[in-house]
Amino acid sequence: MTDARDAATPSTAVEGVALADLPKVSLHDHLDGGLRPGTIIELAAAAGVDVPESDPEALGGWFRAQSDSGSLVEYLKTFDLTIAVMQTEEGLRRVAREFVEDLHADGVLYGELRWAPEQHVQKGLSTDAAVEAVQAGIDEAVANVEAQGGWIRAGQLVSAMRHLDNGVEIAELALRHRDVGVHGFDIAGPEDGFPPSRMKDAFDLLLAEGLPITVHAGEAAGLASIRSALIDGHALRLGHGVRIREDIEIVSDDGEAVGVRLGRLAQWVRDRRMPLEVSPSSNLQTGAFAAWGSDFDDHPFDTLYQLGFAVTVNTDNRLMSGTSLTRELGLLSDAFGYDLDDLLTFQLNAAEGAFLPLEDRVELQARIEEGFGLD
Known part of the structure; x- marks a missing residue:
């Protein structure tokens, strides 16, 4: 397997414009995967x-090396260390503050920080206190950015660990904090063998209460996982979702591609512009697209984009992948020849899929277009 970090240094500019300066949206970014070493x-x-x-x-090198396993299960083991230092209000507040400040430094205008409060109670914190500590850090960072003349907005996605079966309890936690920083709900952890249907009661509750849902699906498991995310999980977005490619047939004639045939599931996801929270470097590390190759340019991202899927670009875990949104955009541009119009499309897709009220999404899209020189 080729590690994206072993490739040539990715481009830092496209069409003469610095990628770091472009406005970005981060939909899939784990709080416990983005700590500073x-x-x-x-x-x-x-x-x-x-x-x-x-x-x-x-230490940063150690995290990257441990994460280059080609296995999601092995990749997830690196979180034992980060979670161990996030067991106090002070630790959670600091990590959240620095996380949002790092997003701002990466050009992010809006970010959703996903994390599982049930993993941060080992030293006596309640899950409510943990959520409040993270929100305090977010609020502090936003205020710091604004005091320096910048602009950023951020919110929490409360995640339930799919193998712990505390879905309803965590869904109720998310609902208690929906008006004070929680923007949505997610399930995380080992995907294969733990389908969204295990937490259907939690998803039904959230749907009844109108809290947006995203579900990790199509990363370590295939079409059945994606189908369950849509039917049982009421997902509005798919976390990664790259294995939707399994439902796409390339039609060939004498070895030459002459067309494409979408299965019903792929067509449903595409036609409804359901955002795919794609994290290219992370997908390479975990083997999420191993069926199509082991190099960065084998990623199905471009196939999905060219077919009209609502692809978005994300980091997943900045620490484990040693990456940033700026770097991911550079890698994608190098691999597939994207120009500024393509990069703009990815950000507008993300803004449209953000768990924000319509008027806030419209404002976010306007800020993105202005940042791309389209004012």
């Missing part, structure tokens, strides 16, 4: 948690 070292020392490296750069 230096912060982990400091919080670990205070909590008595062992770390494999005491130097921030070396």
Whole structure:
């Protein structure tokens, strides 16, 4: 498997425009996957948690190396360390504050921070206190950005761990905080063997109360997982969703592609412009598109884009992939020859799919177009 980080340094500009300066939207970004290595070292020392490296750069390298396994299950094991240092109000608040500040530095105008509060109660915090601590960090970061003349908005996606079966409890937690920072709901963790149908009661409750839902599906499991996310999970977006490619047939004649045939599931997702929260580097690390190759340019992202799917670009876990949205856009541009119009499309897709009221999405899209020089 080729690690995207082993490739040539990705482009930092397209058509002479610095990618770092382009306005972006981050829909799929895990809070416990985006810590600064230096912060982990400091919080670990205070909590008595062992770390494999005491130097921030070396620790960042350790996370990337551990994550390049080609397996989602192995990839997820790196979170044991980050979660261990996020067990106090102070730790959660700091991590959330720095997370949003790092989003702003990456050009993000709107970000959704997904995380599982049930994993952060090992030292006595209640899940409500944990959510409040994260929101305090988000609010502090937004205020800091605005004090420096910048602009960013961010919200929480409360996740239930799909293998712990606490779906209704976590859904009720999300609903309690929906007016004070929680923008939506997600399920995370091992996908294969833990279909969304296990938490159907939670999803039904959220649908009845009108809280938006996204579901990890089509990453470590295939079409059945995606179908369950839509039917049982009432998903408005698909977390990753790259294995929808399994429902697309390339029609060939004497070895030459002459057409494309979409299955009913793929056509449903495409025709309804359901956003796919694609995280290219992460997908390479976890083997999510191994059926089509092992290099970055084998990713089905471009196939889905050319066929009209509402693809969005995300980082998934900045720490584990050693990446940023700027870097992901550079990698995609290098692999598929995208220009500024393409990159604009990806951001507008994300803004349209954001778990925000319509008027806020319209404002966000206007800010994006202005940032791309379309005012």
